[in-house]
Amino acid sequence: MKSKITLKDIARELEVSISTVSKALKNSEEISRDTKEKIQAFAKLYNYRPNNIAISLKNKRTKNIGVVIPDIVHHFFTTVIRGIEKYANARGYNVIVCSSDESFDREVINMEMLANGSIDGFIMSLSSETQQKNDYNHLKEVTEQGIPVVLFDRITNEVECDKVIIDDQLGAYMAAKKMIDQGRKKIGLITTADYLSVSKARTQGYRKALVEHNLDVDESRILKLSSMEMDEELIQKFFESTDIDAVLCVNEIFAVYTMRLAQKKGLRIPEDISFIGFTDGFLSQYANPSLTVIAQHGQKMGEVSAQMLIEKVESEAEEETYQTKILEPTLVVRDSTIN
Amino acid sequence: MKSKITLKDIARELEVSISTVSKALKNSEEISRDTKEKIQAFAKLYNYRPNNIAISLKNKRTKNIGVVIPDIVHHFFTTVIRGIEKYANARGYNVIVCSSDESFDREVINMEMLANGSIDGFIMSLSSETQQKNDYNHLKEVTEQGIPVVLFDRITNEVECDKVIIDDQLGAYMAAKKMIDQGRKKIGLITTADYLSVSKARTQGYRKALVEHNLDVDESRILKLSSMEMDEELIQKFFESTDIDAVLCVNEIFAVYTMRLAQKKGLRIPEDISFIGFTDGFLSQYANPSLTVIAQHGQKMGEVSAQMLIEKVESEAEEETYQTKILEPTLVVRDSTIN
DNA sequence: TTTCGCAACGAAAACGGTTTCGTGTTGATA
DNA sequence: TATCAACACGAAACCGTTTTCGTTGCGAAA
Incomplete structure (x- = not known):
């Protein structure tokens, strides 16, 4: 040895x-x-x-980026990580990944672990619990120490920092409009609770599209599921109690699952009912029928986040100017809607 | 500030x-x-x-674990990461994730970046290119420096270190046996090239099950796809040229994709043809019909790997004893096979 | 011969901790 | 009263670099 x-x-x-x-x-x-x-x-x-450690101590630069996300077993987040990693590695940075598991406490603990010199900056997406509690002191403390932070996807206006999102409202609007244009008039929405920033925006886009096209928003056609978990019974009930010819879902799991329910009821997709989901993952691609989705461009989001963070880290200037980059969502048409 | x-x-x-x-x-x-x-x-x-860095320099311990995997946008690997992270975080360790992107060069570069003091040990799964080249000098160098390494899933016998795998051969055997027990006699296999350690073992298990049950192995029923990519045309051809009533696939994408092809041909699943895949991911759960799979227990694998690594890291002893832990796969029965 | 300048190198501080080994002060003991 | 342990604290080395600021020795110029 x-x-x-x-x-x-x-x-x-x-x-x-x-x-x-x-x-x-x-x-x-x-x-x-x-x-x-x-x-x-x-x-x-x-x-x-x-020795990297000695150099880090000397320059007070670790060349490490801390990434804190709600869930690592989730297609969207892994594509973001891939984007971050790609950009960061090319610049000589390493990526330390921590998952908050949708828990406020774990988010705080992870940030504290990393904030004591282990990393040069954070890239993160808020846990649902954090968004629900609306408590961002852990973020504020970190930024006050001069550690740059980039928030992506699940963000908040409560903390001043760089942000990267897609235009969720526009995405939902595009999806709803697509279905309206195809003659659908009874469009349902399956979403999560409103405290999740993205769900809120998507719901707004959905409403906007309906209103603009002179369809009234029937609240009974909106199903709010708590968190990201599937509640089979609730969906079943919702699906039987309301009359719909199209469904917009805020993620692909909701969509694929509901598609199966529809098929079991004997409905043909997309002839009788059409579906659009969010997140262009494996599920959407390989579902039967394949699912039309609003692509969130996770990898791009990761690359942009990493770029913004590294720029801040490497800039000497103490400028306190923060920007929010808004990426354009894309409609990926597949077999769950009419072509 | x-x-x-x-x-x-x-x-x-x-x-x-x-x-x-x-x-x-x-x-x-x-x-x-x-x-x-x-x-x-x-x-x-x-x-x-x-300051973590100062402490690291002093104790020559970073409390960081380097994880190098072929692909981060992959359900199995993310569950492994989740397991590693869970165990490691509980012990005060952070996880630095690097993806080799199935490339030998990137694997080497990533390891070199991390090996200069950034981490206390490696947990890794070999890139396909590395397994193909059969070149493990980067691993040997690292172990010779006294940095502990744990290999999981895609391993090699060329390097002495701790290893964690599932019994892939047994998994494939169980799957094949399940279909044989249900009266299937013409069982196909869709796999990848043999240089991938796991595919090789699974193919062996498949053969073993057939032989033990007095079915002869018809080589035309074995389709080898290069790498993890889908080759639509090849599958289509294979599917039309050979006569089968059951298919075993080495991953869930192959299985779900092939199921769709079968359905398009008018075959009923599982009445006419049954399917079993590897990896118990979202695809299997939400496929239509849902897919019977051999679960690889990624999270468990991650936890065990982390445990083994941390034990080595924290043990003063210079023992040169390495062990290979073999986890038991599980058959998860769903709707793509008869119950 | 003295001085100057320059080339080539070394000493030491610094980064932020931990840890070993003093050292000065106290009160108790012989 | 001299001795000694115990107590409470400080000095300094160390981890492995980087970097500033000397400090040599030598040849050339005066």
Whole structure:
């Protein structure tokens, strides 16, 4: 077991000082050709690599990005991580991933763990519990310490920082309009509680589309499920108690699940009823019929977030200007709607 | 912007030495009650937290685990990460995630980035390119430096380290046996190239089950797709050219996709043809019909991996004993097979 | 011969902690 | 009164770098 070699080791072995070694390896002008060559050769031979931790301590830069998300087993979030990772790695940054598991406490704990020097900045999406409690002191504390934060997707106006979202309202509007244009008049919505920023925006888009097209919004056609869990019975009931010819769902699981229910009732998709969901994941692609969705472009979102964060991290300026980037959603038409 | 407070700050403010502050905050017996209380109160007031980097440098322990996986947008791997994270966080460790994107080079680069002090150990699953090249020098170098490694799922015998897998052969055997027991005699297999350790083992299990039940293995019923990508045409051809009444797939995407093809051909599932896949993910649960699968217990695998790694990291002993843990797969029966 | 400048290198501080090993002060003991 | 332990604290080394600021030695200029 050959342990890692340090500057000190090289210095001792070559009978020079540590500073000389350090400078030689950086090709400093201060050091003579001979000495540099000797040191560089030795370092190469023994495969010297500077210790990241020591460098971090010295520069007060870790080259680590902390990512805190509600759930890692979730297609949208993993695509965001992929985007973050892609951009960050190319810039020499590593990504530390923590999942809050939709819990406020775990979100706070994770941030505290990372905020004590482990990372240069945060990229995060709020847990549902946090959005429900509406308590953002952990975020404020971090930003007050000068640690940059980028919020994506599930954001809040309560904290000043950079933000990246898609235009959720527009997405829902596009979806609803698509169905209206195809002659649907009784459009249902399956969503989650309103405290989730994205669900709220999507509901607004849905309402807007209906109103603009002179359809009245029948509240009985809106089903609010708590959190992201499936409540089979509720959906079943909703589906039987109301008369609809199209359904917009705020995620793909709701959509795929409800499609199955519809099929069991003997309804043909998309002839009798059409479906549109959010999130362009595996489920939508491989569902039967495949699901028309509003794509949220998770990877792009991750890349943009990482870019904004790294810019802040690397900028010396103490500017207190924050921006919110709004990405355009896209309608991906598949077989759950008429073509 | 209130910057982080350090021991030195406290010492200066309270006119004691840094050592006294350090000891007081650790509740050392050496320090008098009065002084301790004063220091602790002050630290609490200013919300002092020790700097992780400084501690890492001192103890040569980062409390970070490096996870290198082939793909992060993949249900199985994300469940493994969830397991790792759960166990690791409970023990005060953070998880740095890097995806190799199935590329040998990226795997090497990621490991080199992390191996210079950023992490205490690796948990990883080999990229397909690495398994194909059969080159494991980057792993060997790391282990020779005394950095513990745990391999999971996609492993190799070429490197000595702890390993965690499920019994893939048994899983495939169970699946094939299930279909045989239900009277199926013409069982197909859709898999990937053999250089992937898991596919190889699953193919063996499939063969074993057939042979043991006096069915001959018809090679034309085995379809090998390159990598994890879907080749629509190939599946279509395969499906039309061979006569089968059951299909075993090495992942859920292959299975769900092929199910759709079967349905388009007018076959009823599971009456005419039955399906079993690997990986108990969303796709299997929400497919129509829902897919019977061999569950790989990703989360458990992650927890076990993390446990093994952390034990190695925290054990002083230089024992060179490595173990391979083999988890039992489970058959999850759903609607794509007869009950 | 003295002085100056420059090339080439080393000493030391700093990053923020932990820890070992003093050291000065006290009160009790012989 | 001299001795000694116990107590309470501080100095300094150390982890592995980077970087500033000397400090040499030498050749050239005066």
